[in-house]
Amino acid sequence: MTRSVGIVIHKVVPSFRLAVARFQYNMASKMYSHQGYKFINCGYADMEGDHKAVDFNRPENVYVLWESLYQRVVGQAELSGREVLEVGCGRGGGSEYLMTRLKPRSLTAVDLSDVAIARCKENYRLDGLSFQVGNACALPFEDRRFDVVVNIESSHCYPSQLTFFEEVKRVLKPGGAFCFADITESAEHTARINEEFKALGFTVVHHENITANVVKALNVVKETPQFTEAFERWESPNKKGNMKVPLMVINGTLKDLNSGKEYQRWVVRREEATERPVAGEQARAAAAMA
Structure with a gap:
């Protein structure tokens, strides 16, 4: 299979993209299993x-740059005393930070990688903080x-940002907040997210x-010997000497952000209860009436 065909499949077949993402993050979790790599x-x-x-x-x-991003x-959102969900918790450091610093009543963290979730359960044992495997485009939680x-x-x-946004709306209470940040492909992609x-x-x-703040943080990490030494400490013993x-x-991220991609963040709020139901709610309502 040529590279171009592989790229097309990756873009148009959601299940393939999901499987690739799970494999990549499972491998990363296995290669870097040290508790310090948060x-x-x-x-x-x-x-x-x-x-x-x-x-x-x-x-x-040690983690101040990453904690600053969170x-x-x-x-612009109040977490204290609230029920919070983090989707795509990765290695769990952000979930720990939110739980210990911002004091939600509970924080449920999900990730597609079962290996990453197993690590999180092993490394973080805090009252009110829980981890589970979950698909962002089919969140395993009830409405609101x-x-x-x-x-x-x-x-x-x-596989679909829009499907994910629909799922976020479904699991949010009316008036609830969605705190979102990611790399966008272009200014047009950023505008499309706003429209969605x-x-x-x-x-x-x-x-x-x-973007400028994230680029600066990446350069600080890249140019600071302490971080190179830390990555070497955090690498699993059986992988020593392999690719860093x-x-x-x-x-790779610096190359992307210096070539037209952007790093954007949003805080958006779900409307109160007078709005139309999202697709998932409509389907469940129809099934209940059948």
Whole structure:
């Protein structure tokens, strides 16, 4: 099979894309099983900050760039005392941060990778925090379950972003908030997401292009010896000396963001109860009447 045919299949066959994503993240979880490797997403750096003065070897500073991204994405939403869902939790560091720093009543974290979820269950045991395997385009929860849904740098792997957004709306309570961030292919892709939110009845509370902040954070990680040393410590012993996956991903992401792709974040709110039902709710209502 030629590369071009493979690309076409990857784009048009959702089940194939899902299987590839699961395989990739399962392999990454196996290669980097160390508890210290908590994040696989990009970070966020203040454009005015001097990160050369930061000692990233200090325990309180190791994850500051990644934690800053989470804080920036959820900054316009209230999590304290709320029922929160994180979709695409990855290695669980973001879920731990949200639970310990922002104090939701409960936080349910899901990911497609069963290996990643097993690691999360092993590494994080906090009251109110739970992990389970779940498909973002078919979330295993009842309608109107959560006050806040968080999704950071994961949706670009999904078979359909629009289907995911529909699922988010379904599981959000009326008035609930969706905190979302990801890399978009272009300004046109960003505009399409805004239109999809509008069509689904979401109100955009905040929208921000944070490409420059993410690029700065990636460069800080790439250029700081402490992080190279940390990635080597975190790599599984049986993989020592092989490809340095985190640094390869950083270089690839920097290339993307310097070539026209953008890193955007949104906080949107589901309308109150007077809105029309989303597709999943319509289907269930029809089935109940049959």
